[in-house]
Amino acid sequence: MADNDELNRQHSKGAEARAFAFITVFLFPLLAVALVGGYGFVIWMMHTFIGPPGPPL
Template sequence: MSEQPTAPPEIPTKRSERRVFLFITVFLFPVLSVMIVGGYGFIIWMLQLIFGPPGSHG
């Protein structure tokens, strides 16, 4: 059996780290925030359709 040399792991450069940081802060976090808030609002809306609006039912 012959051993194949393994490539050394890539060392992240400042440029690649900056690109990933910008992607996360400009794209990923805003999209996740909108999805979470929208999903929460949708759940509340559906619960109000099933159980009625909040407040006293007496």
């Protein structure tokens, strides 16, 4: 029974390490690029329809 618990612990540690690597290497950078790019796109579209910021005419 103790061998089975140890095997489960090792498996969960490996799965946790793979999940951590996936999150830090792929997920967070992709989310950062998507959020910054999306914000830039929204600002660009606002400038297209509203006009650039500046003093009122």
